[in-house]
Amino acid sequence: MRVLVVEDDEDLRIAVSAGLRSAALAVDSAGDIATADEALFVNSYDCVVFDRMLPDGDSVGYVRTRRREGWAVPVLFLTARDTLADRVEGFEHGGDDYLVKPFAVAELTARVLSLCRRAGTGRPPVLRYDDVELDTGRREVRRAGVLLTLTAKEFSVLEYLISRAEQVVSRTDLIEHCWDSAADPMSNVVDVTIKRLRTKLRRPELVHAVRGQGYRLVRTAE
Amino acid sequence: MRVLVVEDDEDLRIAVSAGLRSAALAVDSAGDIATADEALFVNSYDCVVFDRMLPDGDSVGYVRTRRREGWAVPVLFLTARDTLADRVEGFEHGGDDYLVKPFAVAELTARVLSLCRRAGTGRPPVLRYDDVELDTGRREVRRAGVLLTLTAKEFSVLEYLISRAEQVVSRTDLIEHCWDSAADPMSNVVDVTIKRLRTKLRRPELVHAVRGQGYRLVRTAE
């Protein structure tokens, strides 16, 4: 799960990013609409957190424009109390949410996670593949009923793999969805993470390497 | 994102193309099915906008034919109100959409973007030829239902052959599509790969050599 945070106040941006990261999300951030627009163009995000007022304009207007083009990524707006009134403008449509400043980072995190989940349009909160169960809400993984302790990255990678069950997922896909833009696409982080995941799953064949293409989950009946 | 617009009315074609370009899409256009077919052959598009009636035929028929070959690019049809009735023919299947003339360009743009996105999320296509099934998402190939383990090159070559089913494909074509530019066009890599592919398919006659021309898939009516 990858999130973009757009907020001009640097302290707040850092705090929010840190909070989201601790929930196993990959976070990029921007300080204004122009930078955000660029990031949105280059990467794909599961959710965007927009401060309402930014140095180069009102983010609601920006989002509304993008929506007309068919853009559908869920957005959470951060509003100052005095701008609260015009929330009825309807920007909470399209599965969006808002939060009034000041707010608890934990609260924001919960909402962002909920938005990400909702984006999967009816995607069940507990993903399953073979004897693996991944509870997106509790952030728990069980294999054959046994609870495993996965790290944030491992969880995130497994979640993505399950959501694309049986399909081949390239390293690039994984880097784009589970790491933020600071990640080096040339390194073998993905390999290493997969290896650690395999070890913890205690069933290495489950995550199958497709030479030159990436990885895919396979039922081990083969 | 790259889109092909097929429309015989030049004014409309220009208007539509301009609208789509303003949404940051790369747009090519054609005035009839023949030209469109050529463009589709040469390039790959994320979406195609087809006028329903074209000087050289009904585009629905064309699309249906291509679909049978496993072609899966999403299509949006532009229909005149009086042909609307037969939309129930079912051409909106396979992730397709239609729009009744006259329409707002903004509306069209939104739908095209939505189709492009959906294409990304939807299941990747399964190509078929005779008793050979090639699942591009899982990177699996089955013959007569039996799962085969092909290498990346073999897969890529087979994919290309199926996408050009029954057509003669020259070695040069194959080198250009399945190898990177470092490949030596004088070597016999292609021959060797074809040989390995034949062996794994356990039905050598399927990939038929056309002396001096290249290779083609043939149904073994023998």
Place this chain on the structure above:
DNA sequence: CCTCACGTGTCATCGAAATGTCATCGTCGC
């Protein structure tokens, strides 16, 4: 403030699998 545990990323190495090269053989069309 120090230390320790943990998450995460980097690197070097190893070995298997994939790919390419080459020499030789077979066969198709004239």
Place this chain on the structure above:
DNA sequence: GCGACGATGACATTTCGATGACACGTGAGG
């Protein structure tokens, strides 16, 4: 039967994933 071209098997090379060791940063707790 001849010659060109494709088929084939053996062998060489390259590529890529797996793996273990290690490095760095951070946060909790003493």
